[in-house]
Amino acid sequence: MSEASTDARTGTDIARRTAPLSVVVGAIGLLQNVLVPAIAIGVSGIGGQGRFLLAVGMVVAAVVFGSAGGYLRWRRLTYTIGAADIRVESGILSRSARSVPYERIQDVSLEAKLLPRLLGLVTVKFETGAGGGEDLSLQYLTNAEGDRLRKLVRERRDEEQAAASGDEAVETDTDEPEGEVLYSLPPRRLLTFGLFEFSLAVFAVLGGALQYLDSFAGIEVWDVDLWRDLAEEHGVDWLALDARLKALSAVTGLFTLVLIGMATGVARTFAREWGFTLTRGPRGFRRLRGMFTRTDVVMPAHRVQALVIGTGLVRYRFGWHGLSFVSLAQDAGDASHVVAPFAKMDEIAPIVAAAGFHLPGADTDWHRASRRYLTDSILIDGGLFALAVIPVALFAPPLWALVPLGLAFFGAAAAVLSWRFKRHALDDTQIFARHGLLSPTSKIATRLKLHSVEIAQGPLARWRGYATVHLGLAGGEFAMHGVPLNEARRLRASVLETISATDYSRLDAPLEDGPDQAFSAAQSGFSANLAAT
């Protein structure tokens, strides 16, 4: 037994509280929420002369009552590191207790938003893969306590697995080496990435803020007369603006829009991905990212169920792709973990290899979707609008018929474009599928980690002899559309052959290293898992 775990064992079964500073963080958070309405009341006409007093009173009351509530909640929330599980008891009046056994904890991730980060606090999340956000989390422990807890949970899990196998020789290393950096985003790359993340979200925020101003400050933002009066007050003659000036302003406006969109994209990307580092340690992948909210996520390599390689309309033309892992643990509501948001394919390849997968090669035998499927989707996607041309041409003004005609054209074009990327391939260990309209998204799954195979056919598909193949994938969907029926059957037979060869309980075994994999040494840390199975 290592030192750290005996140390922890003495602390076993003691109910602990979260860091006292979390009360302060809660109070400051409240202050932020109440400050804007208070200022709005202060500057607006609500309450007449006493409005400043009202605003100040509001802030004070919110902070006092909020902090008192926060303090009580803090007093009443305790967590216990038990021998077999972690228990959290909480609630001021109605008490609730939740217990999570160590063996059910998939990941322990640490997250620090800006304010807690300044105070040296983290949120510790125990991911169980239960789905629906029903995970256990402890808000605001000190950094040291968070790290200690994470280490402890991993040790307990490994110990449990070692005990289950009855093997005493399993060693668990307590201090974790940093591991090899697989991928990182330097600021320069981040800037390029940001330019592709064009976003007009700032206008939504602006619109929201204006709405807020509208309702709280009583200024009619959407009132054209107000602005016209304002303009005329400053000596602008509304009618004198001539057409050329209007055109110029339109162009300037568009240019500004693009500029703002790009600036927003860059700012958002910097905030989200700053300091992005992916390392491969003995316990799996570890991802650090975030400027204001710093997150630290660990993903055991054997939990990776499938890979998704996505890209964007424009960035695809420049050879940029993004890689995410599909696993049972959730990442901020997203079912997959982004491990390389913006990378060239030759940077993605080593990460893929480290996860025990491989990319499709030149010898990969791709199969396209059925030609009949293409014909049918053109007819359905374009044909429905084409049919609408007739009544529109008969009953509407002449040129209106162009609208459904254009839509029919776009529908048919979309069908052709999406067929262009649609394909799948099967090799000895993996299954690949690709789809997309203007840029391709690829999915890679191990044949071994699939759970069921379904061949589904609608009436049309049955008549035309193609099918949709659904694969049961833990943590995600995997479907291939328009596969010729014979090919679908062949696919199912070979996938099932692989699945049947290995039982579910052996799935978590370490990935079998091929001779071409450079990371076999790093995987020795999974010996505990091997022993468990």
Add this chain to the structure above:
Amino acid sequence: MDQSVAPSPSGLPVDDDGALTRLHPNYTHALRVKTVLMAIPFLVAALVAETIIRDAPLPFSLPPGAIAGPVLLIAIVLVIRVPSRRYNARGYQISADRLRVVRGLLWRSDTVVPFGRVQHIDVDQGPLERFFGIATLTLHTAGNHNASVSLPGLEEELARTMREEIRAHIRRESM
């Protein structure tokens, strides 16, 4: 009857596209009764609507049975025709290490679950199913798609035998 053939998990060649075993004929009857129970509220609603319209001062007069007639017709088709077709469309195939379930009249679906991926197994019986001596076998997997695959209309005893066989297989594998 097909049901008399007990599934022999050993020795059967693994053939996904081979002949399907049919469900217990009582499944059709259970479906019929279920459809009748579902149709009754609609029929009652149609009759009520008819009386209301007959009493209402309308500029035109509806012939008697203008609403209840079509509803009754649809109900009869649903009760007599659809259950037997649905029964014919369903089938299953059990082999040494997998269960194949085929279902659907218009939208056909053909699912195979290997026993090695079964998380847990349910055998359910509703009151109707109990009356007809049939049961539903449900296999749960860890995949998001087909998280549970159910096979209704098995003879009660057969459903339990199948459950035991699949369970034995799981235990053998995970030893």
